[in-house]
Each structure stands twice: as C-alpha cells, then as structure tokens.
Amino acid sequence: MSLTLFFVLLGLTVASFWVGRQHAVSLRNGGARLHSLPSYHGTYVALVCGLPAALLLLAWISAEGWMIRQFVIAGLPDEFKQLPDGELALLMTDVRNMAYGAVPLDTSRPHIVSAVEHYNRLRGLSKVLSWLVILAVAIAGFVLARRMIAPEFRARNAVERILNVVLIISSSLAVLTTIGIVLSLVFEALRFFARVPVTEFLFGLTWSPQTAIRAEQVGASGAFGAVPLIVGTLVISVIAMLVAVPVGLMAAVYMSEFMPGRIRAVVKPILEILAGIPTVVYGFFAALTVAPLVQSIGMSLGLNVASQSALAAGVVMGIMIIPFVSSLSDDVINAVPQSLREGSYGLGATQAETIRLVLLPAALPGIVASVILAFSRALGETMIVVMAAGLAANLTINPLESVTTVTVHIAMLLVGDQEFDSAKTLSAFALGLLLFVVTLGLNIIAQRVVKKYREQYE
Template identity: 60%
Template sequence: MPLSLVLVVIVLLAALGYAMGRSRALAAGGGSARTLNSVPRYYGSYVALWAGLPSLVLLFIWNAADGAIIRGMVIDRIAMATSVTAPAALNLAFANVVNLANGALNSDGADPNLLAAAGYYNHLQDLSGQIAGALVLVLALCGLAYALRRVRPALRARNAVERVVHTLLMLSSLLAILTTVGIVLSLIFESIRFFTHVAPWDFLFGLQWSPQTALRADQVGSSSAFGAVPLFAGTLLIATIAMLVAVPVGLMSAIYLSEYASRRTRAVVKPLLEVLAGIPTVVYGFFAALTVAPFFRSLGQMAGLDVSSESALAAGIVMGIMIVPFVSSLSDDVINAVPQSLRDGSYGMGATRSETIRQVVLPAALPGIVGAFLLAVSRAVGETMIVVMAAGLAANLTFNPLEAVTTVTVQIATLLVGDQEFDSPKTLSVFALGLTLFLVTLCLNVIALRIVQKYREKYD
C-alpha cells in the first residue's frame, strides 16, 4: 500500500473519530455541553488523537526500520548468489540492484543475479508496504474503538489532549536541539579525521590553498596545500563590501519608511524593496557576472587600473544589494516597535525630528537593529552562488577588491561536487572549513549579544 494512501486513510479515520467523539460526548451528556467535564471539541480531539497518533508513530518506526532490514536481506541474497564477500563490492552491487529495481539502469545485458535480486527487492518492498498498511489500519481502528468506549461526561478530555500537545511540543523542541547537536558533532568528528592528515596550525595559518591530492605515488601536479587563510580573507573581504552597501542603505531606508514616509508612500515602497529578498541568488549572480563586473572593469580601464573580470568588488556590491531588504525590513519593524511616548517626550523637550531619531529612537531600537545586522552578516558569509559567478574560484590571498577571490562556502560547494571518497583530506577539509565558519559565527553572535546587553541597560 503506498505511503500516501496510508496517510490519507489515517487522516480520514482521525476526522471520523473527531466527529464521532464529539457527537458521542454530547449524547452522553443528554445533548447539553454543561454536563460534560470538557468542551465537546476536546472529546472529539481525544478520539482523533487515539485514532491517528499511534498509527502515525507505528508508520514512522516501520519506515525507519524496513529500509535497513530489506537492505540486509537483499545483500545476503547477493552474497549467496555471487559469492562476493567484500563490503565495498556488496554495497556497490546493492546500489545497482536498487537502480535496476527503480528503472534507473537498463536491464538489457545486466547480471542475471542482480536482476533476480532486483525482483526480490521489489517483492520485499511491496510486502513491507502491505504489512505496514494492514498494521496501521488495524491499530487506527483499535485506537478509535478504545477512545470511543472511554468517552463519558466525567472524562477529563481536555487534560488528556493538552498533555499530548504538551508532549508533542516538547519532542519538537528536543528534536530541534538534537538536530543542532548532531550537526555540530558531525562537523567535529569529521574535522578530527581531517586534522589527523593535516596539522591544525597549517590549516588555520597556512597561506596557500590547493586541496588537490595525489591518488598515485607517481602522480604530479597535486600540491596538497590546505592553508585556509586565503579563504578566510576572501570571505571577510566580500562580506565587508556587502555590509558597507547593505547597512547604510538598509538602515536609512528603514528610517525613512518608519519616520518620514507617508502611509501611501510606505505602502508602495516597502513591498517593492522587499521584492529584492525574493529574487533567486542565481539571478543576482547573472547580474553580477554580466552587468556589474564588466561595468567596473570598463571603469577601471578608463582610470588606468587593472580590474579582474571576476572581482570581489562586483560580488560584494551585488551581495549587499541582495541583503538590503533583510536590514531594511527588520530595522523598520524594530523602529516601529519603539513606543510613541518616547518620541512625544523628546518633542516635548524641544528636540527636532532628526535629533529624536538619532538620540532616542535609534538607541532604543539598538538591540533589534544589531540583530538585523547579524542576520545580514550571516547571509553574506553563507552566500555561494554570487561568489561563484562573480568572484571566481581562485584562492588568492589579497585584500584588493579589484582582484578575484573565493570564500569558504564556495570551496565547500566545489569540493563536494560529484562522487566523493570521504577518506581523503581533500573531502574532509570541507568539514574543517564548516567547523571554523561555525565557531567564528558563534563568537560574533556572543560578542554582539554582550554589546546589546551593555547598551540595552540604558533604556530598560
């Protein structure tokens, strides 16, 4: 039974349980909700949860476990049919079996043993779907019947439903935390593997980045240098240029929209400004590569400067334009949240509008504005497509914005393209880059939090 059909059946049974539970509660109370311990909709929700939640949990567990079980059974069959025992060869054979079963590989001329294993794989998949559908349906019906039998006026349906909702909210929060912990641990463990090949000192302070490694002893042309300083410098250079564009333009736009613009002007300008946030980054990359970069190159030639066709200046300016809506929209919301009483008090003291904005509104909105800046910095540091198309892939150690540079995220994306072997320093280096970027961002957030707390005390 297809997964989508199983989910539809569960949803229908839960909806049926809600209607039946609500009507049964009203019937048990003599048609009046006043005799019930809870509102009738809680009785319906109680029955719906019993009909849907256990079956959904069973379906999740089944889908999480059947893949590994089917994989083990198919690999055992392949090993018995072909006498292959090497784990790598068995994994490759299983991948071919899955591709044959899904139609991704042409079955003409394929190994008969693999074709038989592909048929066995499809049989197991169909059998697993049928068993899962039957068990889920039976469990949903049993939960529905059990909950309906418990519906009576004295049942504390509201308490039961709220306990379930509270548990689901807690599990959702725990899942988010565990996901973060898992990401950090994966970065740490893979980075440790990388640092067994490359010294941390050479990685953090090396001045040459050339991650190509030799696959054979007689291979040449692979320098295998993992000094990440050029990547950090390129990331810092482009992010700085972007922030020099986004921060003043975005903040001034927010001040104008919140303090000076009329309602009609604000209703037109604000949506138009926020349209920039919805443009795909690849479009910005095209704009930077085809328009902005040639424009700066022609300007440089007229001024007698050597401007690269792929420069940090072009990428940074276009990235700053992309980030303007983040700074503007968030700063505008924060400025509008400042109480009007602060403005009125400033005007009552004889301050002008500009003095009120500079000395009252902006200091009061400082925490939110700093948060907007941090979001913009994170967006600039994590951008990839614009840098690939406008700044290039060259790991040059330079702070000249007219030259080509690259960033940490671009190298991560470049090194993970195609089939990779996660045992080589070349591939493992991306985890070290990711961990370093994570730690730098974390330190910036902590510093910004301290700054916000220091200045916020004046306006509490």
C-alpha cells in the first residue's frame, strides 16, 4: 500500500512540475516578463505538491503500527489489559502475525480472533484514510502553488528558500542522530559500569561474560576484562593493514602514473567490485580456502597453526579493504597539480623519484585519510572474524592462534535469552562505546595529520 501510494505521489509531483512549467511558458509566450525561469516555477509547484504529502506519508507509516496497536489493546477484555508489559507485548505480536498471515489464526481463543479481526479492520481503514488524506494534501498543494504562478512571482527565491530549509533539516537530523547514538551508548555503558568497575573492564585479562539468567539459577559471576578482545581486534586489524596498505597504495600509483587511460577505465571499476562483495562471502572464502591453506603451510613448516587463526582472517580482511586504500589514494594522487610533476621532471628527476619525492608527499593527506578509513573498516568487521578467526577470547599476539574481536562479541552478547538489563548484555554497550572512542580518536589523529601536511603543500 505505502509503495503504491508513494509512486502515485511521485507521478503527481512530476506531473505538477510539467504543468507549472508549461503555465509559466504560456505566460512568457503571451508577452509577460517573468521574474524567474519557467523551470523554477515548475519546481516550485512540484515541491509544494510533493514535499508536504511525502512528509505526511512518512509520518503516517511511522505512527500507523503504534496507533493500531493502541486501539486493539483498548478493545481487549480488561483481564488482558492488566497483563504485564512483556506478556502484553507477546500477545500483540501474536495478533499482528495472525493479522498479516504469518502464522495460522488461533480459533481456540475467541479474544485473539476478535483482536485479529479488529486489527484487520483498522488496517483497512488506515489504508483508505491514508490515500484520501495524502492525495488531498498533494492536490491542495498543487492548486495553491499553481495559483501563485505570475510574472512578478519570485519562483527562484521561493525554491531556494524551500531547499535551504530541507538542507537545514537534513543536516540537523544527521547531527541529532549522531548525538542520539552517542547518548544511548553512554547511558547503557554507565549502567554497566555501575556493576563492573571501569578498571576491571579496561585492564582485566579475562573475558567470560557468563552470568546467571535467573536469581535461583547457579551461574558464573562473569569476568569482563576487555583486554583479550582489544588485543585480538588490533592483531587482526594490523594484519589486514599490512596486506591492504602496500597493495592498495602500489595499485593506486600504478593506475595513476603508469597504466594507460583506456585500461585504467576498466581495471579500476573491477578493483572496486571487491568493496561491493558481501562480507559473509569473504567469510566463506576465509573459512573454506584461506584458513586451511594457512594451516597446511604452517604444518609443513613445523608450526602449530589453529584451524581458525588471526592470520587467515587478517589476510582476507586486508583483501576486502584494498579498494578503500587504492581508490581513494588513486583519486588524491590524480588531484596533485600537474605543475609539480613538470617541475620535478624539469629539474632532471626520474619518474620514480618524482613519485617518491613529490607526488606521494603531496598526496599524503589523502593517503592518510584512506588508510584511517580502511583501519576503521577493519575495526568494525564481524563476519570474517566469526568464520575465520573463531570466538575464543584468547589473550595472545600470535597470529597463528585463534582470537576474536570486539564487534564479534557485541553481536554475540545481544542475542539469546539473557535479560537486557544484565551485566552480560550491558557489556555490549560498553564495548560499543570503547570502539566508538577508538574510532573517534583515529579520525582526530587523521585530521591533524591532514591539516599539518595540507598547510605545507598548498
């Protein structure tokens, strides 16, 4: 329903642009002197027609499920309204699944049948009302905007004001979303640190977050030392960078300075395809090909190599992030002014000397940015580590042993039947906050390096 209504609204917006533009053209052909181009008049009509209706559609989709749920709960018998929140939520989930046909209708419970019928009636009513209200808003906007078209109407100024408001709102949403993410991490992490000391989390050498699910159950008290996870993350990330940075940087230099243009136009997109491959595919490649290969090579050399090792995961992760380094480095090397190359050649430098002493130093800010981006990508990878490096939180820097990372355990801690307010589950937010602080620190360092060398070479 929402998708169909969206395309209908999109068609009305396009049609309103054409109608508004044609009306402005007819005024101009009639001898009127327009303040703005006809395309601005058409854009103004399209914006006034489509933008409020699109915002209303988004708000409707966001609030529809909650409103229907409240009305259905209000229609339940009193004994069900007084259920605990958890049981009531499960009941409404069953009603919703039956209403959408995900599970068969349970005819043995009359109150469920009545609730499902009520749910479906409200869905149908919401569908009809959404079409009527949203199309009415779109048509009303079209009529009002169409009447505004006149020779003296400043359509360009109006369009720019509307777009300026849209840009301000979009940027504000991005900032507010970031603030919301940070506050949610900080709030839940503080709840965790109220139970587990910060010093134990940051400096503890054992990670075993197993706690009792219920008060009467016998369970471990849990050990929340994050050092093994931090070390494992750094080991795998460093291995990945040792693979990605040299290969990616040399590929960028070759594509920028040596490769013919026609071949480069084909090779660079092919290289960038690596960035579009799902990480789970890399995980399969690491688990089925690279890890056994690393183990067999190590055993032939007399080394004790685990079936799942940091080396296998790091190598495959490095292959995955090569495009981040090569593509960005290629762009910044190409952005170096040609005058620097010509000046170097004029002084008698060879091409290799020009690349080493002129181009790479001049492109260093962009290269540093690409390396930091690649390192941040490596820090946040999960699937490759799960499938190739294992889940054991071993405190070791030996790349031939099995290790794990922060992101893997964040994913593990947020699944299962553990209570959400337990120390085990809350530790995922502490790990997320730690990862966020590390990534933020890397970005700050990168910005300082970029600023320093940019001032030097501009």
